[in-house]
Amino acid sequence: MKSVFSALLILNYILGVQSWSPTDSYAPGPIDCPSDKKLTRTADGLSDEEVTWLEGRKTISNDNLIAFLEHANMTDFDAADFVNNKANDTIKIGIAFSGGGYRAMLCGAGQLAALDNRTTGAWEHGLGGLLQASTYLVGLSGGNWLVGTIVMNNFTDVDTILREGKIWDLSHSIVNVGGIKVWETYDYYKNIEDALDEKRDAGYDVSITDTWGRALSYQFFSKLNDTGAALTWSTLQESEPFTNYQMPFPIVVADGRTPGTTIISGNSTIFEVNPYELGSWDPSLYQFTDVKYLGTKVKDGEPENGKCIGGFDNAGFIMGTSSSLFNQFILQINTTSLSSAIKSILSSILNDISNHENDIAVYKPNPFFDTDFGTKSITNNDTLFLCDGGEDLQNVPLAPLLQPDRQVDVIFSFDNSADTDGYWPNGASLVATYQRQFLPQGNGTLFPYVPDVNSFRNLNLTAKPTFFGCDAKNLTSLLNSSVTSSKGSIYDTPLLVYTANRPFTYWSNTSTFKMSYEEKEKLGMIQNGFEVASRLNNTLDPEWAACVGCAIIRRTEERNGLEQSQQCQECFARYCWNGDLDNKYAGVNFTDAGITNGTEDNGGRSLNAGFSLTLVGEQKTSLIKLMGYALLVTAVFAISF
Known part of the structure; x- marks a missing residue:
């Protein structure tokens, strides 16, 4: 049991102690059941809680939107009059960050920093204030590590994380956190094993994702004295930035997958986890459950014997679920050059994990068991199996933002995927999302036309931000092509602002499975991410912020029959995909002007002024020291064997 002092630290850190694990540990435990509702509901609209929060x-x-639009220097436009006009619907902005391991997290961190008016230089050289004006913030896998870190740490900001230097310490691999300090790595795994034993002893199955989630928590919740062992996702319901509406509504995306099966975008069940619920809009489930009561045995949405459980929704476990592709990495660590003592602990941790569940998060008991909606493969199983949200090729998590009930006007999607041999995006995720709308699982969602992956690169659509769905009238044919009818009008199809990772001042195409980053590498990735989102600190297009403003207001203009300003027409001519295709062999887009040249040449770029990061605790190690460390590590490993 933690001391009173520790409890006070936690209370001061995030308000809403009731949502922490009732056992004050990683183990779930009994809590009171809600008296006014079932634990599950059909997905026939937003939850009452989300509706209230949105208001x-x-x-x-x-x-914040008015402030952003005014600062964007849009001509012939009165931001306050437009946004406050009661004849206009509230403009809803969604932001989505793709998966891609630490590459996606770090590139996304720079991109998010460019949208955050708390970031030094973002207001002057980026899109500062766009985050504060947004309604939804969605992440998947590595993108969710970013989103989860920010929102679960009291809606912190990237500047603060880097200045304090406590979160995102990636100097050592998550597999060998102590480096040459073998005893630290041993303690690390021993603590993870103890946490898993607590959950087992409480009567719950443990999957490899429990191991992965606890490991991630050491990097994301290092400011907590228990590294997030008792921190639950539903804590968000009572955290001050959320209850005061100072942050966007965060959503995690994962896929449903039964062990031994393969999923593609057409048959996947896309799950989301938001501060209130876990579930899916897809017809294969079409249900949501209260996330706070995961771990409760239910039948047709009712708790068995009136008993409820809390603490199952551990924040690290939720974030690990969305990135369970990395479970394969965890399974290999027992073959690495670690000490025999550490290997023994790893063998104990992995001993009870089935090979058939090595990339799956196990949610048992299944909250949707014996319910009337969805497929039997989900509702007839006492276990719900979830996996990495990018396994169905939709690595940019757009599905939650396409739901007609959310009425999102514009989506800013940041693609940090590794689609090509060189680990760069090529639009494949958008192609998969576009194709899915014509299948039953699309369930009436609409998504703008996009080209093939070669055209994405040959037409420079990954070389600079690209707008899709600029003219809603041109999307009318999608209504007739959908398997199931859309719930809304064509103007409810969000306009998409697509931004792909590319090099400006740093080669940010690191491997998805790169597990450690030196401080310079980490800062280089984040710096480049800022420049990707800001169009090289607004130097490539001084009107970039204004063009973003034009994208934000477009759907409202169309609904009300308003003509675009001359400035916005010119912006759309620069950034909207015009429907052209060029599907020959794709070159490589690496010049500031966005010209495909077929070579990986950075054009002699130099670091531009604007966003500036301060190195935190950077170690300037001489070659002699490096050689000494190498010899020491070699000796330790030799002794271990």
């Missing part, structure tokens, strides 16, 4: 967020997001 509170509206005033704050509108004020």
Whole structure:
């Protein structure tokens, strides 16, 4: 049991102690059941809680949107009059960050920093304030490590994380966190094993994702004295930045997959986890459950014997679920050059993990067991199996933002995928999302036309931000092509602003499975991410912020029959995909002007002024020291064997 002092630290850190694990540990435990509702509901609309929250967020997001649009220097446009006009619907902005391991997290961190008016230089050289004006913030896998870190640490910001130097310490691999300090790595695995034993002893199955989630927590929740062992995702419901509507509504994306099966975008069940619920809009489930009561035995949505469980929704476990592709990496660590003592602990941890569940998160008991909606493969199983949200090729998590009930006007999607041999994006995720709308699982969602992956690169659509769905009238044919009818009008199809990772001042195409980053590498990735989102600190297009503003207001203009300003027409001519295709062999887009040249030449770029990061605790190690460390590590490993 933690001391009173520790409890006070936690209370001061994130308000809402009731949502922490009732056992004050990684193990779930009994809590009171809600008296006014079932634990599950059909996905026939937004939850009452989300609707209420959106109403509170509206005033704050509108004020921030006005400030952003005014600062963007849009000509012939009155931001306050437009946003506050009661004839206009509230403009809802969604932001989505792709998966891709630490590459996606670090590139995404720079991109998010460029949208955050708390970041030094973002207001002057980026898109500062766009985050504060947004309604939804979605992450998948590595993108969710970013989103989860920010929102679960009291809605911190990237500047603060880097300045304090406590979170995102990636100097050592998550497999060998102590480096040459073998005893630290041993303690690390021993603590993970103890946490898993606590969950087992409480009567719950443990999957490899429990190991992965606890490991991630050491990097993401290092400011907590228990590294997030008792921190639950539902803590967000009572955290001050969320209850005061100072942050966007965060959503995690994962896929449903039964062990031994393969999923593609057409047959996958896309799950989301938001501060209130876990579930899916897809017809294969079409249900949500209260995330706070995961771990409760239910039948047709009712708790068995009126008993409920809390603490199953551990924050690290939720974030690990969305990135369970990395479980394969965890399974290999027993073959690495670690000491025999550490290998023994790893063998103990992995001993009870079935090879058939090595990339799956096990949610048992299944909250949707014996319910009336969805397929039998989900509702007739006492276990719900979830996996990495990018396994169905939709690595940019757009599905939650395409739901007609959310009425999102514009989506800013940041693609840090590794689609090509050189680990760069090529639009494959958008192609998969586009194709899915014509299948039953699309369930009436609409998505703008996009080209093939070769055209994405040959037409420079990955070389600079690209707008899709610029003219809603041109999307009318999608209504007739959908297997199931859309719930809304064609104007409810969000306009998509697509931004792909590419090099400006740093080669940010690191491997998805790169497990450690030196401080210079980490900062280089984040710096480049800022430059990707800001169009090289607004130097490539001084009107970039204004063009973003034009994208934000477009759907409202169309609904009300308003003509675009001359400035916005020119912006759309620069950034909208015009429908052209060029599907020959794709070159490589690496010049500032976005010209495909077929070579990996950075054009002699130099670091541009604007966003600036301060190195935190950078170690300037001489070659002699490096050689000494190498010899020491070699000796330790030799002794271990």
